[in-house]
Amino acid sequence: MRLMIRSLLVCVLVLSGCSRSQSGGAAKSAKGSAARSEERLVVMSPAIAVMLRDIGMEDSIVGKHAWDMVLSGSVPIVGSEEGIDYEALIRAEPTQIFFQRSSAGVPAKLQSLAEEHGWVIRTVALDSLDDIAIGADDLFMQFVGVRERAPDEIDPTARFSETTMPSEALARAWADRGPIADEVGRVLVLAGVDPPGAMGPGSFHYQLVVRLGAVPAITDGGMWQELDLEDIVRLNPDGIVLFSPRQRDASDLFAPIESKQSDHSVLFGRIAELRISAVRNNRLAVIDDPLALVPGTNMGRVGEELGEIFERWARQP
Numbered sequence: 001m002r003l004m005i006r007s008l009l010v011c012v013l014v015l016s017g018c019s020r021s022q023s024g025g026a027a028k029s030a031k032g033s034a035a036r037s038e039e040r041l042v043v044m045s046p047a048i049a050v051m052l053r054d055i056g057m058e059d060s061i062v063g064k065h066a067w068d069m070v071l072s073g074s075v076p077i078v079g080s081e082e083g084i085d086y087e088a089l090i091r092a093e094p095t096q097i098f099f100q101r102s103s104a105g106v107p108a109k110l111q112s113l114a115e116e117h118g119w120v121i122r123t124v125a126l127d128s129l130d131d132i133a134i135g136a137d138d139l140f141m142q143f144v145g146v147r148e149r150a151p152d153e154i155d156p157t158a159r160f161s162e163t164t165m166p167s168e169a170l171a172r173a174w175a176d177r178g179p180i181a182d183e184v185g186r187v188l189v190l191a192g193v194d195p196p197g198a199m200g201p202g203s204f205h206y207q208l209v210v211r212l213g214a215v216p217a218i219t220d221g222g223m224w225q226e227l228d229l230e231d232i233v234r235l236n237p238d239g240i241v242l243f244s245p246r247q248r249d250a251s252d253l254f255a256p257i258e259s260k261q262s263d264h265s266v267l268f269g270r271i272a273e274l275r276i277s278a279v280r281n282n283r284l285a286v287i288d289d290p291l292a293l294v295p296g297t298n299m300g301r302v303g304e305e306l307g308e309i310f311e312r313w314a315r316q317p
Helices: 002-014 029-038 046-054 086-092 108-117 129-143 166-173 179-184 204-211 229-235 269-273 299-315
Strands: 041-044 061-065 077-080 096-100 120-124 186-193 196-199 224-226 239-243 284-287
Touching (some): 041 077, 046 096, 046 129, 077 086, 129 204, 179 299, 186 204, 186 229, 196 204, 196 229, 229 269, 284 299
Parallel strands (some): 096 120
């Protein structure tokens, strides 16, 4: 389990350093389902696979990343950061190939094959929460589009578009909790307890804490920081949230997130015995969503759950 968490974090952190998506302009709804059914997508990013699934494009995906967590087992694996299976890629006959943008760029061999076979290579930036929202909207506009009302349907007091963009839902999930967040105090976010692994400045979970209006317990250093118990005592956080993804079947990946505040001695190990504010005030919580460490649109659900944890803590005497 510890190895899995580290692998997921490597996938999240190494593939950062991104900018805006190149997925292109909006696809008008006039293209409809016909245009969508013609697409054959290879998705070389677990996060982008989540985003495409969320907009209903799962059936168009013909190739996936080796660490994918949401697509059907029948979808062939075409590679990972360790390398691309070019034979599998050619067999998939994609129309578009999606990458999470990274400093490594797109392999020259893939660019050459794309020119030869007429594949379109798309790169999506996923370096921040804002990047997730922008990338989700770009994908939505490319494959789904916005239904515009005809002139005789328009109500001057209503919005011209009746479509809710993914970024709107994410903005609600990540909204500042105001006084509730003020009551929470300093929050430490962990992705492991033996040894304690903290997610620091620049990480998505650190950004979530800030976006919701709380104060991170760690204010400097890298996105991933290995701590010891003495470090945690010195930080003395007012609350600790442990992200510990459970291993479940694919059918359960989008089930309600489990947030636990029991069995602290088991879940947190020796951390639950420390003389710190979080332990004294019983402000220890676990989010075990299988996708909790994947930087896709699922981060909206994670943000909502984190907000509920803050509300629960704020209500405590």
